[in-house]
Amino acid sequence: MHFRLRDIRLALIFSSIVHSSQAQCPDYTTYSQTPHDPVSTGPLALPFMRPTPACRTFNSSAVEKVIMDMKSLMKDPDLARLFENTFPNTLDTTVKYFSESENLAFIITGDITAQWLRDTANQFAHYHSLLAVDPKLATLVKAVINNEARYVSQYPYCGAFQPPPESGLAPSHNDWADGVKVNPPVSNQTVFECKYEIDSLCGFLKLSGSYYQATKDSSFMNTNWRSAIDQIFRVINEQSQGTFDENFNFISYYNWTGGGGSLSPMVNNGGNGEPKAYTGLVGTHHRPSDDLSIFAFLTPANAMLSVELTKLANVLDSVGDLRNVSQQAKTWSSRISDAIYKTTIVDNIFAYETNGLGSRYVMDDANVPSLLSLPYLGFLNKTHPAYIATRKLLLSRGNPYFAAGKSFNGIGGPHVDPWNPWPMAHISAIFGTDNDQEIMQHLYLITNNTNGLGLIHESQSIYNSTSYTRSWFAWANSYFAEMILDLADRKPGLILKQNKSYKPGQP
Template sequence: MRRTTSAVLLSILADTALSQSCPDYSSYAQQRHEPYSSGKYALSYQRPSPSCRTFNSSLIESTIANISAAIADPDLARLFENAYPNTLDTAIKWHGTAASNPAEELTFIITGDIDAMWLRDSTNQLQSYAPLLAASAASADSPLASLYRGAINLQGRYLLTAPFCNSFQAPPESGIAPAHNSAADSDRVVPGYDHSQVFECKYELDSLASFLELSASYWGATKDLDFFAGFHWISAVQAVLATAQAMTTPTYGDDGGVLRSPYTFIRDTTRATETLANDGLGSPVARGTGLVRSAFRPSDDSTIFQFLVPANMMFAGFLGKAAEIVAALEGKGKAPGGLSKEMKSFAGDIRAAITRHGVVSVAGADGGTETVYAYEVDGFGSANVMDDANIPSLLSAPLLGYLDRDDPLYRRTRERILGQNGNPYFMRGPAINAVGGPHVGPGMAWPMASIVRILTSDDDKEIADTLKDLVSTTDGLGLIHESINTFNPSRWTRQWFSWANGLFGQMIIDLHARKPEILKKSFQ
């Protein structure tokens, strides 16, 4: 098996050891630091000094230099310089090996200002660097590849520990004390969980899909089959499959009796989105749909109707891709026979179910009707026609391995999502126009949705206008916030949101490859 050598591991550990003099980035990210960019927004420099970064990579530094040189606008260049490396600079909280096996790498990645590891966030944080992993000549032996392997291994451990949970504590090997989540103190969750291992236990289908996505990303870049044959990856895949299959359980049985749900959740809260209706069961879902329930959205808000369409899209897309890894392992006699076929069949069934239940008719602009994807459905005919900024979203469907951006049904859905009368959570104003969501509330647009809008667009004007919104609304800090008030860009949430920063960098690299002329524009 290919593994990180002791010398490389010691180097990584040295890179991730922070100096006693390093500032707390939660505070650091709220302040402006020189040198400022030379554009009219005079954006702050927000990178920690090299000795204070949680991971150093010469490949990342050369990429930042090369891409920045191709960006004409000084504020856009500064925003890229700050945002793209943010996960590596600030969020690799610990990287080491398992106590039971020194060959098993582990990577604990925090979201930013929350000291816990989300399956979804950590996957997306590393996905920002996937092009570099693929481009590295010796990618499977590189320190960056080691981060990927460590995250996959730790996510696998989490899934085997508590497969219905979404956010986890640092592993005991790290020596990091468990973080306290006061919001979870009153949780009544079935099945229960250990607070010393789990930070929060909101069941989200996209969390399961994220493990498959990260695995598929590493496999696509390295074809490192030995890695997937080792440790607990197959067992984690089986746990993912069993959990998703369990969550196809409907509310009512053949005789009309209420079936026991594999998962329930109740929290004492003043926010409706923080708990589930019907004493933790959630809203009823029909039987025989073929869709998988999700109690919570990727925003960590509860679903209204539990068949969350974009989460099912994501799960189907990456379940199919992970099946390719399993098939390769089966060919070497290192995976149970028939597992890849089961995964592909399940993915196909979900796709068919989305087409059958997730497509709805809505009033069109011309007074007629048109078909679009619903955000959530229940299988009884009820549908929630909206979109949320968090990924997976309907807007992000082409990025989920589910469909092409030119798909006519997607194009109609996209137009409705971004229209002022088609999506109750499309936020408009003089500062920024973007999808938001109930997590922060009306009037707050999410830059993450603006980034996804660019990644799914071929329209130069749409891309340029959206880029201008992003460059002009960082409040001079030069980082991507969670949300921004559409009328006052000095009102925002989360100064340190690593995933959104990395996604911005990922988007700039994508533009550099497919629309380099846009990076030559001025956004002053």
Template structure:
């Protein structure tokens, strides 16, 4: 989405390479409070590194942050935007350069924050926050260059290890590989090299993320030449091959024999969500559904049933839109047709298997059952009825464009259930309390609400009372740090996880820009 108000706030883009030798470690820096504090009730810390310590300096974003102060009345809300929106540019552009064998091939290594590795999903979404700033540019000091660099590096990763989700820095960066102690006991097929892979959990949304960032860049620039110049086309074919392989059922439809799984994952762990059942194959899946398996969720937790509906939604959506890029490249119409056909078949499969009948939520007197989207299904008639805070989620289906509008009736029934745990048949992972009320998940566990889910709640609502309430809880629940945490205890704002979660910070800023377009009057209110 492009924002007309935002466009009036922007000026020319300038990149200033920082000098990092004397800069504090942001993992530690972001856990302490720094003056000047905001003048509101919560006295939020100023958390931006000094300009010389930022990993990417942009005059455009500085202009946007300064000018938006006239649209936001509350000092704590403004400080939270001021800290969070530029967080990826300030702290997470770990390296930006070119390929060793092609000086025209830009590469961008973006860490997720407090983990020194690049997730396909996170890096795509971290740049998604700056989509309103993306303009066509051949300069290697532009937002466009960051996008091209991420697309090129993700393509390299997918051609190396398409089943993996998180990767080490490219060799050109001379950044040593990060150590993942949890992965030391992993038994994974296909095998991978820890020199290039940080962790190899197969997640369908990781494949979708590559298509997502590709679509975003193309929609803003219409630069088809870029996509035909490097490794994008082979990477798309790797994505298609991987996803189609993961439609393999557990049993042969012909004789019931157990089929080899294209991917298996086993880990020695005390957490059930960190490994797959059945010797690394995961729970059985049925044949002929048309859905694509996902061994792990966007949270990096293992799926209960491998047909993860939000991931299939996201994959279908961006596979179809990325087909427009292939269509614009000479000689690639057959690839584009294959992408559109596969996307359409997945949509049909979601409608057939992902929409289920469940007991009505709450104490409805007019009906006892209702049709909703399941979170996961297995193709044998079983389903998981819940939602998880991590994106893609069922709650976020309109945000990533699978649904054209949040008014879709099946989505509205699903949304009501997701945001309800007090009534019978509600979401088991919706956390309630005096501090924050939001979806959580098994990744951190019961009682821990995710502000990211509150942000998505705002993005999918037109109800100003609902938006105000969710936004007020976010502002009040940063424990004075002024950053968006991964999760917050719904009864104690002082108990939280991951203050340096760059994607969540950027998503908060993205939401503020969305409200600037849709509901600017809310930004004029007090959140004290």
């Protein structure tokens, strides 16, 4: 008994020390807006932007090893510093809650205290090769999947969520959701925001599939997960239907009014969006950028859905479970892919959005999934003629959301404005080419435009190099680091001292 009491006292003292240490940690939103020493030895003198070890929200020895490896291997100390800041950013700053015993984790996007299905999948994408060598990191990802499975099984049309009750964290008030009506209705104690974006469900599938691929652990496929998968197919079936049946009866399963304090205006036609005809594609009310879709069938989101459904079928076949779901996934994947090639390409150019009634919108948005990111998504090869032609158009005035200034250019979107391109689009462009010159141009447009802060921002003005949005945007940091690791493997001679491929997680 005395031994147990002593252990309890020690635990309380340790908990008090940890709580006190965390209480002294600066808010990273503020911390990320000011450069910190030591600076890199390159001409940009980029700052060191990681929190102190005591203030990091999750620690991984495997992640630290990759950072040390890359710092020793990379040619450019400024680029190495950018990798050092971005690669661990998700673990350093966004793990708001993690309980191995509860199998739950709550991951924020950065400066917004909510868990987005889309963001989380991408925030962890560059760690997948490490899951097999870092069991604790794998356990964290598994807990993220389980938490999201609970969200999706209850609210499959929603994309952003509050902390789980087990965390003891209070729900955040979302001013942007005030006055917004959603049908079916949602609880703001669970849901942070309920815009319907099909790529959010793709993100959940992506995280699940990559976890299994890395670990071969199928224990994540619990009751919560199976229920979530059922709900995903419910949404696919509902949102692939046309607006009217053969007798012009109006079909609606979900609507979102917008308005109030929302950043996005009301979805037209009573919250149901523009009319669409059946094509085999799946409609979505909002884009990955949170902006309204003009036409319901968003090509890159459907491309991602097709890819992730194939991966889902492969996982289920490997495990030997849910054969009917696997067949359903294969059928929908093929149907969606066929519809993309049949209904979205005109004169060798992919449309960003279509409606099945002849209307098409040729543009691109910086957020992933995008047309520029089709090779990254795994939908097609970067040498595909339609991708090459579309890419050329997207990176020119032919894309209404392409803009260029003296020191920065690229693709943005209406989420900010047309004259603020996003570094994320340059990352997608690098994944989509094998041309060394193009890769280096895109890479240094990013590297030279962090406003001296050594992090990847949401957007950057073409008029003013010191004007940007979101100093703390974890997804963009992860995507950049993922791209650097891709180059270290695919094009090592461009960024490494020796032209020898580097793959994290390998001896």
